[in-house]
Amino acid sequence: MLLYSFDILSQLSQFIGENFIYLHPGYTILNxxxxxxxxxxVVILIIKLFKFLKKDPKDLLIPIxxxxxFGSSARALVDNGIYPLTYILVTPxxxxxxxxxxxxxxxxxxxxxxxxxxxxxxxxxxxxxxLCIPNVVNTPHINFTAFFEVIIxxxxxxxxxxxxxxxxxxxxxxxxLSVLMAHLFDASSTFVAxxxxxxxxxxxxPSALTSxxxxxxxxxxxKITVILLALYIIDTYVEDKTIKNMLKLAIxxxxxxxxxxxxxxxxxxxx
Numbered sequence: 001m002l003l004y005s006f007d008i009l010s011q012l013s014q015f016i017g018e019n020f021i022y023l024h025p026g027y028t029i030l031n032x033x034x035x036x037x038x039x040x041x042v043v044i045l046i047i048k049l050f051k052f053l054k055k056d057p058k059d060l061l062i063p064i065x066x067x068x069x070f071g072s073s074a075r076a077l078v079d080n081g082i083y084p085l086t087y088i089l090v091t092p093x094x095x096x097x098x099x100x101x102x103x104x105x106x107x108x109x110x111x112x113x114x115x116x117x118x119x120x121x122x123x124x125x126x127x128x129x130x131l132c133i134p135n136v137v138n139t140p141h142i143n144f145t146a147f148f149e150v151i152i153x154x155x156x157x158x159x160x161x162x163x164x165x166x167x168x169x170x171x172x173x174x175x176x177l178s179v180l181m182a183h184l185f186d187a188s189s190t191f192v193a194x195x196x197x198x199x200x201x202x203x204x205x206p207s208a209l210t211s212x213x214x215x216x217x218x219x220x221x222x223k224i225t226v227i228l229l230a231l232y233i234i235d236t237y238v239e240d241k242t243i244k245n246m247l248k249l250a251i252x253x254x255x256x257x258x259x260x261x262x263x264x265x266x267x268x269x270x271x
Contacts, residue, residue, distance in 0.1 A: 066128025
């Protein structure tokens with residue numbers, strides 16, 4: 001009986017290791033669903049934290065960007081063999097590490113802000129920038145051709161929404177526009193990497209659509225449709241301000257984090 005129990009535990013451990021804690025790239029329907037459920041639970045807990053501290057998630061839109069850059073740049077340095085391939089620097093380790101650091105910095109910033117009357121957002125921003133310095137220093141080179149290809153593609157697609165933002169109340173809101181632009185950046189980095197440099201899409205639905213259409217250009221209509229629909233639903237049906245802004249912040253992170261990882265991996269790896 002004891003040996004049977006050990007055998008079950010061994011099989012369970014192997015299953016978890018192969019599907020959720022792995023050193024190889026790629027996502028499956030199973031781990032995508034599980035990671036989505038975990039993300040949902042984390043978002044609920046963070047909403048409770050914001051309510052307890054009486055802070056608005058919207059205020060973290062700028063301060064959180066360096067922390068996103070930290071996680072994405074660390075992953076990009078792993079992709080290009082500059083940092084070692086270890087569990088803490090790949091999925092889900094890098095998300096756990098970055099999340100814990102970000103939450104710790106947030107709590108620390110709020111505490112210092114209350115003791116000094118200094119705006120906690122600036123404290124958190126400074127912490128995040130300092131955190132990114134080692135990754136920037138360890139970046140060996142940048143392929144500026146790939147770098148500007150992504151930037152130009154992003155600016156061209158984003159400019160349409162920036163120019164016409166006053167025509168549509170949904171994106172007139174700067175927070176909503178920022179969320180959309182984060183995902184357009186992700187779409188741009190994916191499009192350039194896949195169509196011009198032979199990279200592959202790892203996520204399930206985008207990978208299927210890219211294979212079906214033969215181009216990662218499909219990411220643009222996919223992102224625009226899904227994100228605008230999500231923002232519309234949140235603005236229309238979610239009344240609680242903290243929940244509403246936390247959902248938007250989570251969507252922002254889900255766009256900018258992989259977008260930056262792709263962008264930096266491409267810029268470093270195609271040198």
